[in-house]
Amino acid sequence: ALATALLLACGATAQAQRPGTYAVDGRGADGQRYEGSLQLQATGPQTWRVTWRIAGETTNGIGLTVGNMLCAGYVAQRETGV
Numbered sequence: 001a002l003a004t005a006l007l008l009a010c011g012a013t014a015q016a017q018r019p020g021t022y023a024v025d026g027r028g029a030d031g032q033r034y035e036g037s038l039q040l041q042a043t044g045p046q047t048w049r050v051t052w053r054i055a056g057e058t059t060n061g062i063g064l065t066v067g068n069m070l071c072a073g074y075v076a077q078r079e080t081g082v
Contacts, residue, residue, distance in 0.1 A: 024054060040070075050074070 019042050025035045036054035040063065043049050048063035050072045061074030073082045 024052065048072070 046065040063072040
């Protein structure tokens with residue numbers, strides 16, 4: 001579920017490309033529901049520090065603004081993803 005939630009961050013519209021904390025709510029590939037939060041902190045004109053808090057887990061990553069999309073990379077439980 002966490003990986004699916006993180007993948008959804010790579011399709012966010014330009015509206016989500018503002019610093020702040022956002023609610024995360026959805027269903028993972030296995031059909032299980034998840035919810036939590038996503039914090040975006042600008043580190044440059046097109047770069048972000050990204051922190052997810054889902055199901056008691058905190059995952060850190062980095063983001064890059066590409067056009068009107070925000071793509072984020074992360075390491076969670078020794079696995080990397082975008």
